[in-house]
Amino acid sequence: MNELTTASLNPQERTRCEVWTRVMGYHRPVAAFNVGKRAEHGERCYFTENPCGTPLRAPQQAAA
Known part of the structure; x- marks a missing residue:
């Protein structure tokens, strides 16, 4: 019943x-x-800032 519809504009x-x-x-x-x-x-680099306390990436597991 959920149909994706796209709006079309002139x-x-x-x-x-x-x-x-x-x-x-x-x-x-x-x-x-x-x-x-x-x-x-056009040459600018953009970045996303993480909120305070949010890890930058998932922690890696220690090698066995």
Whole structure:
């Protein structure tokens, strides 16, 4: 009874998503960047921070 359905939108019905990022201590929309800053934004590395007390990875068992 559970069917997966996908919503389909016409291009005219879509809303453009504006992406903001922090640059030099303040937030700016990526669309307002110059060519060099856009290239730098594309090369950035992203990371996920674990909450305090959460192990980074499962502990390994000692070898017998």
